[in-house]
Amino acid sequence: MKILGLFFIFLSSLSVGALLSHKTKFTLIQLRSVIEFMNHIKSQIEYFNTPVNDIYSQYDNEVLNEFVSNISSYGWEEAFEKTPKMYLSSEAYERLIKFGSYLGKSNKEEQLAHCNYYIEMMEDEYKKLEAEAPQKTKVSLALGLGGGLMLVILLI
Amino acid sequence: MVNKKILSCLSPQIKEKMLRYPIINEIRMRKNSPLCFTVGNNNIITDHIVSEGEIKFSVNAFCKNSVHTYFDNIKNGYIPFDDGCRIGVCGKAVTEGNKIINISDISSLNIRLPSEKSIIADELIKNLRVDSGLLVYSQPCYGKTTLLRKIISFYSSPPYNKRIAVIDSRNELIFGNGETISTVDVFSGYPKAVAIDIAVRVMSPEIIVCDEIGLNDDTNALMECRNCGVSLVCSAHAKSIQELLKRKNIRYLHDMNVFGGYVGISIKNRQRSYEYKKREDVLI
Numbered sequence: 001m002k003i004l005g006l007f008f009i010f011l012s013s014l015s016v017g018a019l020l021s022h023k024t025k026f027t028l029i030q031l032r033s034v035i036e037f038m039n040h041i042k043s044q045i046e047y048f049n050t051p052v053n054d055i056y057s058q059y060d061n062e063v064l065n066e067f068v069s070n071i072s073s074y075g076w077e078e079a080f081e082k083t084p085k086m087y088l089s090s091e092a093y094e095r096l097i098k099f100g101s102y103l104g105k106s107n108k109e110e111q112l113a114h115c116n117y118y119i120e121m122m123e124d125e126y127k128k129l130e131a132e133a134p135q136k137t138k139v140s141l142a143l144g145l146g147g148g149l150m151l152v153i154l155l156i
Numbered sequence: 157m158v159n160k161k162i163l164s165c166l167s168p169q170i171k172e173k174m175l176r177y178p179i180i181n182e183i184r185m186r187k188n189s190p191l192c193f194t195v196g197n198n199n200i201i202t203d204h205i206v207s208e209g210e211i212k213f214s215v216n217a218f219c220k221n222s223v224h225t226y227f228d229n230i231k232n233g234y235i236p237f238d239d240g241c242r243i244g245v246c247g248k249a250v251t252e253g254n255k256i257i258n259i260s261d262i263s264s265l266n267i268r269l270p271s272e273k274s275i276i277a278d279e280l281i282k283n284l285r286v287d288s289g290l291l292v293y294s295q296p297c298y299g300k301t302t303l304l305r306k307i308i309s310f311y312s313s314p315p316y317n318k319r320i321a322v323i324d325s326r327n328e329l330i331f332g333n334g335e336t337i338s339t340v341d342v343f344s345g346y347p348k349a350v351a352i353d354i355a356v357r358v359m360s361p362e363i364i365v366c367d368e369i370g371l372n373d374d375t376n377a378l379m380e381c382r383n384c385g386v387s388l389v390c391s392a393h394a395k396s397i398q399e400l401l402k403r404k405n406i407r408y409l410h411d412m413n414v415f416g417g418y419v420g421i422s423i424k425n426r427q428r429s430y431e432y433k434k435r436e437d438v439l440i
Contacts, residue, residue: 051222
């Protein structure tokens with residue numbers, strides 16, 4: 001019974017590590033999708049002058065569907081609150097809110113400059129995160145494994 | 157009854173004032189001035205003072221929160237809206253040479269509500285000789301666009317089933333009123349001259365319908381079009397046929413036999429009347 005309990009504790013700790021590592025990977029996927037969404041907005045403005053609400057309602061992306069639908073209904077700031085499964089950094093959130101709040105507020109040239117500025121910032125963040133990701137994944141897994149083993153040893 | 161989309165672009169105070177009038181033709185909002193309605197030929201001044209915030213809210217809402225989409229339209233003095241409604245915009249122009257590059261400080265809006273249910277008898281349309289070209293004229297807001305809509309609807313339906321190209325530069329002529337328009341091609345938002353040229357080349361229309369003609373470019377395109385054997389149904393602003401023919405470009409089109417007839421619209425005792433004159437009967 002004790003061995004089974006220890007095994008369960010070890011497994012739980014390992015799962016937490018795996019979950020954290022998965023979150024890092026998913027954040028990367030989400031951030032890439034957000035950048036693609038921003039690029040889509042930019043091209044819709046650049047080539048079609050599409051109204052922003054039409055851009056949101058016509059956009060289809062598996063990763064961001066819920067988020068984009070919430071933007072359409074509640075605006076950017078509230079969309080983050082209404083979408084629980086968003087794993088972006090607080091800086092990324094702030095940038096996206098600023099990005100979203102100025103959309104549709106000026107002429108095409110200004111809108112494009114605005115899009116370019118924020119897309120560039122998000123790209124930088126993505127590159128940084130991408131570079132850190134392998135290390136973060138390893139650390140999360142190692143911590144899960146190490147922490148689990150440590151607990152098991154302590155309990156023995 | 158004003159449609160819900162338009163109402164959603166107005167402040168609650170303005171909506172409340174509108175309730176008193178079952179039919180409104182125009183809503184006029186001027187910054188820090190009383191809200192006005194045009195009902196028929198009467199201008200009604202209300203006691204509500206329009207604030208800057210109300211104008212900003214309405215501009216944003218009519219632009220669907222997308223100024224970039226309507227920026228060029230705003231520079232040309234209007235915002236096209238759904239269902240044939242057009243919003244006239246007035247403010248301070250920022251210019252570079254003779255070119256308007258921006259409109260700052262929008263101070264007035266004129267919301268023109270479309271006449272959805274036009275009571276124009278089919279008999280009247282039948283008597284208009286569209287095949288030889290037709291020019292509809294009247295003062296602003298007298299129902300030229302409504303008549304053009306009726307002509308489109310009439311000739312695109314059985315038994316005529318004419319191929320019609322509609323040059324709808326300001327997105328006013330065609331709106332989703334449930335009517336069948338299966339033989340109609342709509343050039344929406346194109347510059348008129350470009351659209352007329354494309355329509356003749358690629359859509360082989362029997363009739364081209366075009367609202368508010370009068371510029372040099374339009375004149376050349378209409379001449380080209382007439383020489384290709386396409387009937388033209390157009391509209392222009394003028395109080396009388398004499399006034400109409402004082403306009404250089406219209407006079408040229410008249411001299412070149414582009415229009416076989418003219419329809420003047422006037423309003424007497426709140427009733428529209430339509431006067432059709434053949435080209436030969438026009439005395440100058």
